[in-house]
Amino acid sequence: MPKIGIEPLRRQQLIDATLQSIETHGFQGTTIITISKLAGMSSGIISHYFGSKQGLIEAAVRHLLEQLKLGLMEQLEANPNASHHDRLKMVVKTNFNYFQKSSPATHTWLCFWAQAAHDPELARLQTVNSKRLQSNLLYSFKHLISDPSIANRAARMTAAMIDGFWLRCTLSLQSAEAYKDAEQMCAEFIDLQIQRFGKQHALEKLC
Amino acid sequence: MPKIGIEPLRRQQLIDATLQSIETHGFQGTTIITISKLAGMSSGIISHYFGSKQGLIEAAVRHLLEQLKLGLMEQLEANPNASHHDRLKMVVKTNFNYFQKSSPATHTWLCFWAQAAHDPELARLQTVNSKRLQSNLLYSFKHLISDPSIANRAARMTAAMIDGFWLRCTLSLQSAEAYKDAEQMCAEFIDLQIQRFGKQHALEKLC
Amino acid sequence: MPKIGIEPLRRQQLIDATLQSIETHGFQGTTIITISKLAGMSSGIISHYFGSKQGLIEAAVRHLLEQLKLGLMEQLEANPNASHHDRLKMVVKTNFNYFQKSSPATHTWLCFWAQAAHDPELARLQTVNSKRLQSNLLYSFKHLISDPSIANRAARMTAAMIDGFWLRCTLSLQSAEAYKDAEQMCAEFIDLQIQRFGKQHALEKLC
Amino acid sequence: MPKIGIEPLRRQQLIDATLQSIETHGFQGTTIITISKLAGMSSGIISHYFGSKQGLIEAAVRHLLEQLKLGLMEQLEANPNASHHDRLKMVVKTNFNYFQKSSPATHTWLCFWAQAAHDPELARLQTVNSKRLQSNLLYSFKHLISDPSIANRAARMTAAMIDGFWLRCTLSLQSAEAYKDAEQMCAEFIDLQIQRFGKQHALEKLC
């Protein structure tokens, strides 16, 4: 009789091993062997559960995206009464927290993005993720900035700054401090935007 | 007239073919064969001029970095009397122009960065490049913002925003308009910083 | 009422699934998985009932041979008073009917024969089958043609023609008409032989 | 500088090794390794010259077909004044000679035919070959038998008998004698047909 519940377990173990392998050996250096060794299983198991290496890779990406998404939703739901200003900062914080905590994810993510240009499925996943960050930001900016065009630009600039800091953190030391700094600067930028273009500010200005 | 050595010519042709191949086939799909086919040469020539595939790859990265660096220097030297405010915008403009014009470079760059995590030489080159952008920005911000700490943060935020927009352009459509938009938003951010923290602003504020 | 053993049932289901799989996926494309899927059972069951894949394959061949043999015996027993001339035609008819009806058998048979060269057991089964056709034909030809040597040649030629037409039908369209044509031509050849070398013909000739 | 004329040589060596391997190890047992070992080359060479194992297999089939075709053409051209009756016997003779001489070909041929059902290219080649034999026979039968329908049937029956004997020889001992016998019986069948349906016979019959 089949062991019940073993499939989700094995799948997760293999996904974890994949992220770990990419972290350790790089994307190029990651093979069926390095993954299965890290997972403590045989190489054939990957075909068994994911059809192919490619299938496992894509499952790993989907897992990363899901994690990030869940992390954000958790935060937002835990603070249902947060102001939109706070909400923006929570988006920033969650992003950096996620990458800071999950070291394997960081480098893997970059590899996946590099792959995306020649892999339609990865490209699709990447687009979804990229758009989600921007629309999350836009949602709150719209409540804080009357001019939709300015709100839109604020969201895009913030998203770019987040991605840019993420990229720079990933490519350099990745110290906890670097992430903290990045988070603060993004928050500062948000403040600057609100202060300059926000509704209340506009009112104050009139006075 | 001295004959121009055939060696530099061959080397450049191979570097161009490498960038073109990565653009067309992706980093994974780029082999000695795809490169030599595109260059119209034999596969053996790569060992001959670059020792190995890895050597050619690194030469290609160095070429990209050099191009970007030269592009910026050219701009700055062509406008020796530009204000520091203008100088900041020139840095931004040059960056986006470079990537917009050189389509192969864009994707290749991302691949190289993904590789950098497991290739010390690429990592070194990447760090140099990353720091150059930041210090270029910092140099001018220092002249415009009195507080060194704020100038520093302004430079880091601007660098992040540039990289972030670059990343987002690379990963999405890469239309000319997108690059133009990105450039404008970065310029806008610079203005915002100067307006808020700049020396003249400080004076005006006092009045 | 005694319960019919589940074992014979399972064995037959697996043999049927094997033939179906070879028909559908080819001999190379037939695996333990394709067979067990078609049989609606687990892959382990094959070891359980046949020891190995090879065991199942051989059982399937034996089944095909048995079917052909039984088909012929049935016909002959249903017409105990048939003349030897009619008997020959019944042999021909039964052969083509069998293959025409059982589509999976046709291609499978050819695969088995190709395998036979490197599988002693298959070779043995194939020889038995080949000889049976010839001796069946010879048995009747002997009653119709006085010269044993000529009867022998007639049997061999007829067997060859049957096999040849079977091969050509298998390799081409396998339309019902093709089988009908083939059967008629074999019957015609038998007539021709009897007409030319048969006892009655000899008598008539004397007249 | 590339060695001139080495490509055709290597290709032929690999095709020969393929036939030899199928003869020795069977179709299933023939791998890239068995072939390259027999050819005294490395495994990579097969990709280099034929793209894939499949490409080599198909080249080998084409070679066998070509050989058979050339053998027949040679015979026919060497005897330009042969009567159509002799021509028919030459077709028979060439067929059996070819297979008798080339032992590897015999078994290989059967394997290829078994594969044909699931390989369009092999199926195409097989059809061409099958039709060639029949039309070669038909061409001469038409000159000897007035009724086109009867000539057609004669050609088909003869082709079937040739294939049938070939199959039976292949599957059994393959002694030289067996081939000789088969050839004689086919020739005998041709005689029988001409005798019975041929134009001269028709005239005689009228008398």
Place this chain on the structure above:
DNA sequence: CATGAATGAGAATTCATTCAT
């Protein structure tokens, strides 16, 4: 009885590198 998870040897294929010409 029956399952299907897990294994791991073996297959085809790819590709950077070498080297004789």
Place this chain on the structure above:
DNA sequence: CATGAATGAATTCTCATTCAT
């Protein structure tokens, strides 16, 4: 200088078999 033939290690994928449940 330049070629491309040849190599063979490395990689992915397949699949018959085993065995705990």
